[in-house]
């Protein structure tokens with residue numbers, strides 16, 4: 001398979017439709033709603049028969065709900081996939097590791113552009129996720145609400161006046177909503193300001209996580225900020241609070257980028273072009289190094305230092321260079337060493353594609 | 360409920376004591392219960408946790424200040440829909456079904472408060488189809504709040520407008536119930 005075709009199948013269509021608002025810093029916005037059916041035990045404690053029943057009932061009822069622009073939801077059952085194929089869905093952020101590895105009669109319903117994914121028999125009966133380019137929390141909430149209303153016309157939710165939408169884990173009860181924003185924050189990391197900002201964000205009832213790797217070891221300077229609390233506040237208030245914090249972080253990142261460019265432009269250029277050179281020429285590359293270099297190049301694009309490369313290259317290669325994707329592209333299982341060679345080759349090829357497109 | 364001894368802390372222990380044939384209800388906080396514990400003969404063998412874990416019944420057996428303590432066998436808390444025990448819920452950290460929330464209700468407030476920064480009540484969306492009149496009732500509550508403020512501030516025109524709005528919504532609920 002040609003790389004171009006592989007990429008076109010690997011990258012979700014919603015990601016390719018151009019940059020979203022504040023896309024120099026915010027890569028994507030995600031809203032996830034956890035819902036359960038009223039009259040069935042939650043998946044973790046359900047028998048295999050009950051889980052199968054839930055899968056049949058929900059997938060039938062939701063098959064006709066409108067999920068975005070074109071076409072119906074497609075049902076993918078976990079039992080029909082190989083281990084590596086499931087990992088690919090995880091690497092694309094379309095399903096959770098829990099659904100891939102631990103669910104019984106687990107499945108996902110995907111919209112044609114893959115911006116909507118509805119997991120069935122995950123920790124909760126239904127987990128609806130909608131993804132948006134850039135910083136679009138209000139649009140995201142609005143869309144999720146409509147999707148939820150459509151689903152609620154078809155299936156009866158477990159809902160309680162006092163506790164709200166009832167979920168398997170007490171940390172999700174109430175709204176069942178997790179709103180999150182994926183941010184690229186290289187300048188705040190470089191200037192060591194992020195360590196100061198993180199505790200303040202945590203105090204506001206929000207959590208910051210590295211997307212690849214945990215804690216301060218976050219790779220690629222990619223962070224996800226999301227709400228921790230789901231009970232006692234309305235969806236609108238939760239989103240409003242998150243929006244306020246993300247807006248501030250965006251401003252701080254932009255101002256840190258400005259400061260860096262004014263105080264040490266040549267060092268910034270060196271850093272960015274050095275990484276660019278490594279990505280274009282390396283023959284062996286570990287995933288940790290790849291994410292670091294990709295982050296540098298993406299920063300170079302956003303600072304207008306590197307021209308002729310799509311900003312999408314970071315999001316794309318972040319996904320394409322994950323282990324399951326590399327194995328799928330190779331069409332076989334690969335050892336860690338083989339993966340590092342394949343990764344370097346794929347990145348080089350991808351960079352070449354950019355040049356061709358430019359010409 | 361406030362502790363009847365110190366009149367300051369929240370009462371966490373509630374039991375009935377019989378003194379000289381007369382029933383007396385006791386509502387005590389942890390600390391006062393510990394202090395009092397020494398005054399209840401025979402209760403020294405109970406730790407404060409045991410005291411709290413169940414209802415303590417103090418029955419009179421003889422004479423004036425002679426007491427015998429007996430504790431009701433603690434009933435294991437269990438969801439009658441899915442069979443999950445509270446003990447297992449506490450271990451796994453996951454509910455078994457929607458009904459577990461009702462079955463363990465008495466114990467959930469402190470847990471939810473800890474997880475959700477001091478909140479234990481839902482304040483968000485209500486399902487359109489199955490949420491019933493809740494959405495309207497919330498609206499009415501909000502309007503009543505505004506009504507109180509506008510009366511306090513002697514804005515009587517506004518108050519009259521709010522009162523009409525409340526009546527209209529209340530009418531809607533009644534009609535809805537008749538239809539159902």
Ligand SMILES: [Zn+2]
Pocket residue numbers: 362363364365366367368387388389390391392
């Ligand atoms: Zn007291």
Ligand SMILES: [Zn+2]
Pocket residue numbers: 438439440441442443454455456457458459460
């Ligand atoms: Zn239960």
